[in-house]
Amino acid sequence: MKTQVAIIGGGPAGLLLSQLLNRAGIATVVLERRSRAYVLSRIRAGVLEWGTVEMLREAGVGARMDREGLVHDGCWLSRGDAMVRVDFKEACGRQVMVYGQTEVTHDLYDAQEAIGAVVLHGVEDVALHDLTGAAYVTFTHEGQAVRLDCDYVAGCDGFHGVSRGSIPPEVRREFEKVYPFGWLGVLSETPPVDHELIYASHERGFALASMRNPMLSRYYVQVPLTDRVEDWSDAAFWAELKLRLPSAVAAQLVTGPTIEKSIAPLRSFVSEPMRWGRLFLCGDAAHIVPPTGAKGLNLAASDVHYLSEAFKRAYGKGNTGGLESYSADALARVWQAMRFSWSLTMMMHRFPEQSDYERRMQETELALLERSATARRLMAEGYTGLPF
Ligand code: APR
Ligand code: PHB
Numbered sequence: 001m002k003t004q005v006a007i008i009g010g011g012p013a014g015l016l017l018s019q020l021l022n023r024a025g026i027a028t029v030v031l032e033r034r035s036r037a038y039v040l041s042r043i044r045a046g047v048l049e050w051g052t053v054e055m056l057r058e059a060g061v062g063a064r065m066d067r068e069g070l071v072h073d074g075c076w077l078s079r080g081d082a083m084v085r086v087d088f089k090e091a092c093g094r095q096v097m098v099y100g101q102t103e104v105t106h107d108l109y110d111a112q113e114a115i116g117a118v119v120l121h122g123v124e125d126v127a128l129h130d131l132t133g134a135a136y137v138t139f140t141h142e143g144q145a146v147r148l149d150c151d152y153v154a155g156c157d158g159f160h161g162v163s164r165g166s167i168p169p170e171v172r173r174e175f176e177k178v179y180p181f182g183w184l185g186v187l188s189e190t191p192p193v194d195h196e197l198i199y200a201s202h203e204r205g206f207a208l209a210s211m212r213n214p215m216l217s218r219y220y221v222q223v224p225l226t227d228r229v230e231d232w233s234d235a236a237f238w239a240e241l242k243l244r245l246p247s248a249v250a251a252q253l254v255t256g257p258t259i260e261k262s263i264a265p266l267r268s269f270v271s272e273p274m275r276w277g278r279l280f281l282c283g284d285a286a287h288i289v290p291p292t293g294a295k296g297l298n299l300a301a302s303d304v305h306y307l308s309e310a311f312k313r314a315y316g317k318g319n320t321g322g323l324e325s326y327s328a329d330a331l332a333r334v335w336q337a338m339r340f341s342w343s344l345t346m347m348m349h350r351f352p353e354q355s356d357y358e359r360r361m362q363e364t365e366l367a368l369l370e371r372s373a374t375a376r377r378l379m380a381e382g383y384t385g386l387p388f
Helices: 012-023 036-041 048-057 063-067 088-092 101-114 234-244 296-317 326-348 358-371 373-384
Strands: 004-007 026-030 069-070 074-079 082-087 096-100 118-120 124-129 136-141 146-148 154-155 173-190 198-200 205-211 216-224 258-272 279-281
Touching: 004 012, 004 088, 012 026, 012 048, 012 096, 012 101, 048 063, 048 096, 048 296, 063 101, 074 088, 074 118, 074 358, 082 088, 082 373, 088 373, 096 205, 101 118, 101 296, 124 146, 173 234, 205 234, 216 234, 234 258, 258 326, 296 326, 326 358, 326 373, 358 373
Parallel strands: 004 026, 004 154, 026 118, 074 198, 154 279
Antiparallel strands: 069 096, 074 082, 124 136, 136 146, 173 216, 173 258, 198 205, 205 216
């Protein structure tokens, strides 16, 4: 087989890249290890920065998002019963869109099918070869060994993919912070407790009230890494959530059976560089953020923005400048989002062995948001996303 850009991984990063490149007349082949149903069963965060919203529209996949997504002007942060609202629109003139990553991926698959893009599922043993020369990819598909020759490889295969490890260890540098807790998340067919998101800090730990639509709520509570999903009955989850939300909010909470329950650890991770020869890393393959602030999908979209623009210039005008500077361009924005997610995570969670001093610092940060329009603006810019 032969193509222009071989894309490893059919998650949101790989599909969005494929979609934008195909629309620009650049040929791609997407190689995905799992089935489409499996990829669509993964539940992830649900807040899109405005830049991501505009990219999805540009890629021709914005119609359902614009119909069903919820545009939010702000969010709440609480500590015990004290609540502070950050009005994004007032603070920085921008908004966000609440629309689940599962739905984004669904729309991307439909759009890829509609334009006849090549997406191979159930692909095994993917290996990248000769990345600093005449690059090619080998894999097994339906029992057949296949060789795919290409101009470039986009590594969009997530944290556990093969692409990052194809960059020699001596040129690669990793930065990592592992947080000593996880988030237990549930999905429930109940009306959301508020029409905006509530990030709640509490002596017992962090909680988040989010949503997918007017009859589907998404809630999280911070849990120790040793907890297992089986330890948490629905009743125990709702009781804990109520304790951590401000009491006026908890009084409004509608509970019901949960339709999904899972625990995810929190981690910050960056691998540099994001380019090696003809290989370009995008999304979780290069970096992981803790879910606080919902930057994961947005960062994948931001990488895809830089990379798709660079490919368009390279193929359209013969100008490879964007490809040369891809790693530096993408990483500059990645680190800003890393800082934002880290800072919101540090401010809102209960850490084991946290001193009274550190707790006062968290309280003071929240008080600063209440007192200072400058602090709210900084938060709003980070939350709604820095410009590309
Ligand atoms: N060969 C082929 N495909 C692979 C391989 C491999 N060796 N390894 C992983 N994959 C596939 C996975 O099955 C997955 O569908 O690559 C895809 C990577 O998708 P994601 O993990 O969703 O990563 P990404 O597209 O970068 O999206 C980033 O989605 O994962 C969330 O939290 C993340 O919100 C963030 C966003
Ligand atoms: C979610 O709705 O799943 C969600 C929203 C905001 C976050 C994290 C997760 O910061």
